[in-house]
Amino acid sequence: MEFKGRVVDIARNWKTGRFRITFEAEEDISKQVESTTDKLLTITAKLFRRKRSLDANAYAWVLMQKIAEAVKSDKWPVYLDMLGRYGVFTHIIVRPGVVDRVIAEWRTVKNLGEVTVSGQTGIQLQCYFGSSTYDTKEMSVFIEGIVSECHELGIETATPEELERMKREWGVSL
Incomplete structure (x- = not known):
């Protein structure tokens, strides 16, 4: 139930x-x-929590495809790069021997280096969640970051009015 x-x-x-x-x-x-x-x-x-709209997800992927074409890349590496710049993350500390396994489980991971906590040595990782887990506010921030990247590359995006309309449909106002 x-x-x-x-x-x-x-x-x-x-x-x-x-x-x-x-x-x-x-x-x-x-x-x-x-x-x-x-x-x-x-x-x-x-x-x-409101889930982000499938329209929001589709729009993000269209923009990332345009970025990929502009920089002569594929949209997956662009997606991972956008997660690292505008995505939602958490910090975890793991044993040195399991770093590779943890990295394989997350979309994007930044290794922040060795730390010692209570006399135990570990590796601190900044782990990014995939955008499919984002709520409407998180997705809106993610898309705004992607839109700013598009503007820097001279890629056409929706107008500010269209973006505001989409955000209203997603249930977000920033």
């Missing part, structure tokens, strides 16, 4: 100490509820 909703009440059973959480669904989930009644469930509640 998956649905969009809100927590409307939290109570604690004074005998058992267990919590009871009441959700209010934004949609009709009656069929889903019927199939799960009296069954043990794994429950996950996370903040709702």
Whole structure:
């Protein structure tokens, strides 16, 4: 069962100490509820995030293809370069022997070098998430970076008005 909703009440059973959480669904989930009644469930509640639009993704790839043509490259290396410049990342510290395995699991990784934490030596990596995981705000920032690269190369992009319209459709205002 998956649905969009809100927590409307939290109570604690004074005998058992267990919590009871009441959700209010934004949609009709009656069929889903019927199939799960009296069954043990794994429950996950996370903040709702708008997913970026497929139009946003398509536009990003069109622009990266234009950049690739302008610099006589392929769009995949351009994509990886754009991730490194405008993408979302996290820092992790790994054992020196697994650096190559970690790099193989991420779209783009910058090796920031050796660090020592609590007497243990590791390698700090800046790991970039693929754009398919971006929400609308992250995708908007990514596309704005790509658009700025296009302008530097003299590549035509959507007008500022068209970009604003697209952002409104993606649910983002920057």
